[in-house]
Amino acid sequence: MTPLWACRAIIFDLDGTLTVPQHNFDEIRDALGIPQGALILEHLAALPQPEQRDKRAELDAIELAIAKESQPAPGVIELLDQLRANNLPFAILTRNSARNAWASLYAINAHEYFSADLVIGRDEATPKPDPAGINLLASRLGQTVTNCAMIGDFRHDLEAGTRAGCHTVHIRHGDARVWPEITQTTVSSLEALRTELNL
Numbered sequence: 543m544t545p546l547w548a549c550r551a552i553i554f555d556l557d558g559t560l561t562v563p564q565h566n567f568d569e570i571r572d573a574l575g576i577p578q579g580a581l582i583l584e585h586l587a588a589l590p591q592p593e594q595r596d597k598r599a600e601l602d603a604i605e606l607a608i609a610k611e612s613q614p615a616p617g618v619i620e621l622l623d624q625l626r627a628n629n630l631p632f633a634i635l636t637r638n639s640a641r642n643a644w645a646s647l648y649a650i651n652a653h654e655y656f657s658a659d660l661v662i663g664r665d666e667a668t669p670k671p672d673p674a675g676i677n678l679l680a681s682r683l684g685q686t687v688t689n690c691a692m693i694g695d696f697r698h699d700l701e702a703g704t705r706a707g708c709h710t711v712h713i714r715h716g717d718a719r720v721w722p723e724i725t726q727t728t729v730s731s732l733e734a735l736r737t738e739l740n741l
């Protein structure tokens with residue numbers, strides 16, 4: 543496993559990783575009539591049309607409203623500046639839609655750090671925990687997946703990273719639950735991540 547400081551490209555989750563966590567997925571499940579504990583995207587994908595189409599539109603609208611209220615995670619701009627200064631390329635892989643990801647990036651004033659081909663949402667690749675988005679981004683970043691770090695705040699991020707062969711970093715908020723079997727490095731903030739990256 544490539545140590546974190548030796549990774550040559552970074553793939554970030556967006557919501558709750560580069561932004562302050564604000565999604566309440568249980569409330570979203572309730573609003574969409576999805577059973578608690580079910581994976582939202584996967585549950586919707588199994589619904590018949592036109593219900594599936596209607597509920598996906600409802601989900602997009604709920605998440606767009608949340609995206610527009612995004613707050614930057616402490617230290618996010620400093621981290622992106624340092625990555626850029628050190629020629630470490632970076633990208634975003636989210637289970638949200640790319641459109642909503644861009645709404646979040648504008649809200650936290652980080653949009654100019656990213657190009658369209660390096661923000662991958664649920665419609666551009668099979669969503670995490672599937673590793674498809676990581677494989678796609680690694681090639682666009684010009685690196686092998688084993689030289690990439692996958693950084694996120696939830697199990698899907700760490701599972702996708704592990705399945706792809708990345709170094710996985712858990713951004714652990716407070717006493718949030720942990721997944722040690724799929725986590726190589728745990729940090730409590732983006733500032734701590736900068737330290738781990740020797741930036």
Ligand SMILES: [Mg+2]
Binds near residue numbers: 555557558559694696
């Ligand atoms: Mg997240």
